[in-house]
Amino acid sequence: QVQLVESGGGLVQAGGSLRLSCAASGRTFSGYGSTYYMACFRQAPGKEREFVAVIRWIGGTPYYVDSVKGRFTIPIDNAKNTLYLQMNSLKPKDTAVYYCAAHGPVSPFGTVPTTRDKYDYWGQGTQVTVSS
Numbered sequence: 001q002v003q004l005v006e007s008g009g010g011l012v013q014a015g016g017s018l019r020l021s022c023a024a025s026g027r028t029f030s031g032y033g034s035t036y037y038m039a040c041f042r043q044a045p046g047k048e049r050e051f052v053a054v055i056r057w058i059g060g061t062p063y064y065v066d067s068v069k070g071r072f073t074i075p076i077d078n079a080k081n082t083l084y085l086q087m088n089s090l091k092p093k094d095t096a097v098y099y100c101a102a103h104g105p106v107s108p109f110g111t112v113p114t115t116r117d118k119y120d121y122w123g124q125g126t127q128v129t130v131s132s
Helices: none
Strands: 005-008 010-013 018-025 032-045 052-058 082-086 098-107 125-132
Touching: 005 098, 010 082, 018 098, 018 125, 032 082, 052 082, 082 098
Parallel strands: 010 125
Antiparallel strands: 005 018, 018 082, 032 052, 032 098, 098 125
16 A cells, blocks of 8 residues: 655745655556556646645656746655655745655556546645735
């Protein structure tokens, strides 16, 4: 069973930065012929949970929703089994509960999953509030 534990949310002024961490455990996340995809989603009050970014456990190209491109990055530290979401130039519209999620084990040559229904494992979520 994959466990995902998030940390790092909080309150920040517009233009500021935050880094979220997602510690993963319970599996070997990459092996011969299989891998996991690690993603971040967010859910603002009254809205659907939306995709933010995704990266393959090893050697993947990150993908981002257009609204965060150039501001957010999703590095992964394989040695620490930890995913990060580095958020810069934050805007009030980035306010949401942020979730990390895992999809796998799957072939590393398949379609990159960017929809909520593809993800089997979820963190508990962490609140990010950006004040204007």
